[in-house]
Amino acid sequence: MSAMLLNKEKWPDFVEKLAGKTIWAPQGEEAEMRFAPVTEGEAPALEYGNTRVPPKQAVFPQTETMFRFQLGGEELEIPKLEEEAVLLGVRPCDARSMAIVDNLFSWDENDPYYFKHRELLTLVGLTCTEPGLNCFCTSVGGGPASKEGLDLLMTDLGDQYLLEAITEKGEALLKAAGEVLEDAGDEQIKEKERLTEEAAANIKRNVNPDGIPEGLPGLWEDPLWQRVSASCLGCGTCTYLCPTCHCFDIQDEVEGFSARRCRTWDSCMFNEYTMHTSGHNPRPSRRERTRNRINHKYSYYVDKFDVIACVGCGRCINLCPVNIDIVDILRQVKEAL
Amino acid sequence: MKTNENPYIPYYATVEDTWFETGGERAIKTFKVVFDDEEVRKNWNHRPGQCAMIGILGVGESMISISCSPTEGDFLRFSVMRMGKVTQALHQLEAGDKMTVRGPYGNSFPLEEWEGKHVITIGGGIGQAPMRPVVEYVKANYQKYDGLTMIYGARTSGDLCFKGEFEAMAQNEDLSCHLTIDIEEEQWDHNVGFVPQVLLDVKPSPDNTIAVTCGPPIMIRFVLENLKKLGFEDDQIYTTLENRMKCGIGKCGRCNAGNMYVCKDGPVFNYAALKEIPEAFS
Ligand SMILES: Cc1cc2nc3c(=O)[nH]c(=O)nc-3n(C[C@H](O)[C@H](O)[C@H](O)COP(=O)(O)OP(=O)(O)OC[C@H]3O[C@@H](n4cnc5c(N)ncnc54)[C@H](O)[C@@H]3O)c2cc1C
Ligand code: SF4
Ligand code: SF4
Numbered sequence A: 001m002s003a004m005l006l007n008k009e010k011w012p013d014f015v016e017k018l019a020g021k022t023i024w025a026p027q028g029e030e031a032e033m034r035f036a037p038v039t040e041g042e043a044p045a046l047e048y049g050n051t052r053v054p055p056k057q058a059v060f061p062q063t064e065t066m067f068r069f070q071l072g073g074e075e076l077e078i079p080k081l082e083e084e085a086v087l088l089g090v091r092p093c094d095a096r097s098m099a100i101v102d103n104l105f106s107w108d109e110n111d112p113y114y115f116k117h118r119e120l121l122t123l124v125g126l127t128c129t130e131p132g133l134n135c136f137c138t139s140v141g142g143g144p145a146s147k148e149g150l151d152l153l154m155t156d157l158g159d160q161y162l163l164e165a166i167t168e169k170g171e172a173l174l175k176a177a178g179e180v181l182e183d184a185g186d187e188q189i190k191e192k193e194r195l196t197e198e199a200a201a202n203i204k205r206n207v208n209p210d211g212i213p214e215g216l217p218g219l220w221e222d223p224l225w226q227r228v229s230a231s232c233l234g235c236g237t238c239t240y241l242c243p244t245c246h247c248f249d250i251q252d253e254v255e256g257f258s259a260r261r262c263r264t265w266d267s268c269m270f271n272e273y274t275m276h277t278s279g280h281n282p283r284p285s286r287r288e289r290t291r292n293r294i295n296h297k298y299s300y301y302v303d304k305f306d307v308i309a310c311v312g313c314g315r316c317i318n319l320c321p322v323n324i325d326i327v328d329i330l331r332q333v334k335e336a337l
Numbered sequence B: 001m002k003t004n005e006n007p008y009i010p011y012y013a014t015v016e017d018t019w020f021e022t023g024g025e026r027a028i029k030t031f032k033v034v035f036d037d038e039e040v041r042k043n044w045n046h047r048p049g050q051c052a053m054i055g056i057l058g059v060g061e062s063m064i065s066i067s068c069s070p071t072e073g074d075f076l077r078f079s080v081m082r083m084g085k086v087t088q089a090l091h092q093l094e095a096g097d098k099m100t101v102r103g104p105y106g107n108s109f110p111l112e113e114w115e116g117k118h119v120i121t122i123g124g125g126i127g128q129a130p131m132r133p134v135v136e137y138v139k140a141n142y143q144k145y146d147g148l149t150m151i152y153g154a155r156t157s158g159d160l161c162f163k164g165e166f167e168a169m170a171q172n173e174d175l176s177c178h179l180t181i182d183i184e185e186e187q188w189d190h191n192v193g194f195v196p197q198v199l200l201d202v203k204p205s206p207d208n209t210i211a212v213t214c215g216p217p218i219m220i221r222f223v224l225e226n227l228k229k230l231g232f233e234d235d236q237i238y239t240t241l242e243n244r245m246k247c248g249i250g251k252c253g254r255c256n257a258g259n260m261y262v263c264k265d266g267p268v269f270n271y272a273a274l275k276e277i278p279e280a281f282s
């Protein structure tokens, strides 16, 4: 796979070469940042860390129409997904989350919507040179320049971007850009490695997950679950905005005679999530729901797919209104083991 | 069989016949349905214990046990208790109306493994729905099994499902069929008492026997206790779990009991395995 250089002055030319594909990049105010289609001539905001809304929205939209129909009719119209898009500036942890969630969405049978979006997308990553306050990707198998899930990785070298192709899709992008790019040399690769190491060294949060997946089931009745969930409001932020959370609800929406069946993000932190119609709820309080969230990510998913379903992006820590902190919970788990 | 290429797209099926099993606010209505598409009808291949997502477009879908055995013919049967939105809408259906069906989902009772053994089913209320196919399957393949005992109970005689069928079974010498209701009623000439007690009274031998139980959680708890008293080992006992479901195919995440997805790893569980899942009986 090739490595090329893009002079920052040539950024508009590079973007132009991607014509035909919709370009999504981080946009909006810092606090509201999410991936959205870039309008022509606009420079994407790449300098911030993680977007508030993870790019999972591009493969697993918050609301997705599964099919449309007319009440009383029999025809089911499945939306045609055909728009090719490039996601620019994806953080390595978020790209890794897609590689992790692929396991679930391909378990025995493929989720057609998710994989259609995946197929149409090219993921262009951006090496993290300034990790966020609550990043802990290096604890869970990732890193500031992790390539897993990405097609192409960009690294900011000051005046230039280093572009490394990872997959055929990434290679194709470099080819399409043609003479806008120059060949990269060992020097730039070395510089990238230096920046990556520096960034990794600047990651302040960490937890060693060894022993957690096997140990969690034994802590089922441990008082720690009461402790760590006591202040939880059940708002669902930690799961809605978690890049590896994939749970959804399915609902029919009717307007007049037109209707659609759609799926929407759901959260295991909500009471209704598991409640039976009879009113019986197998997870009646936040203690059980928090316990499930942590077990799901750090034990069940490992049992099923051999990988931790958390990429250490820090969103749940940054955004929880009552400062519930997954690294802190994991530390308490380790202590209780 | 996999359904459509897109597993969320349901098939249409027409209600051929429908009747009420029980009355009251939480009435149970049985639907005998046939797929509209002949190809689908031919390729559909479920095993006892599996479920299907049945529904009505514009209202939604519910996971319901397929309450017939494939040995009965090219149709499906569902017995639906009227609970909320979808089940209420399903109850409006009459013969000739259409519902949507996708599936079959989940694992099944390992009936091949049980060949040569005696099978005892212990059910309560709507819990008989997933076990009816076991009963029908063993009846249809009687020579392969060492007999069948069925214990089934409900609060009152009016709350028993499939009454007609069982009355006929109770007359059959080859089958040991025990019906029970909680409280004495006039003109009731079967057992009176709770299912777990009737189990003790029937006193099945654990030798070369498989016990299957479905019903309200409280009943299951005492049935399990009493099976132990009778000398049954954990791995001779099977039951099913019922968690809230949306997708049925291991994607929506909501049906898990511990590290098991009930829609794929279940709904049928061997008790020896189930005991290890901390959330299973929550
Ligand atoms: C494996 C399995 C097998 C089953 N077999 C059978 C069977 O054979 N027969 C049978 O009768 N039942 C069976 N059930 C139970 C059956 O699936 C439920 O009773 C049924 O889904 C209830 O649906 P409803 O739409 O009528 O209820 P509702 O409660 O009205 O649900 C409708 C929708 O409303 C929403 N909702 C419900 N309650 C709330 C709430 N409190 N707050 C917010 N939203 C809510 C949910 O999104 C739900 O999808 C089985 C279940 C499972 C898992
Ligand atoms: S659990 Fe928290 S840190 Fe881990 S991936 Fe999800 S949001 Fe990020
Ligand atoms: S974000 Fe915090 S308060 Fe909200 S559900 Fe998650 S842990 Fe609870």
Ligand code: FES
Pocket (backbone or CB within 6 Å): B244, B245, B246, B247, B248, B249, B250, B251, B252, B253, B254, B255, B256, B261, B262, B263, B264
């Ligand atoms: S019902 Fe969706 S995962 Fe089991």
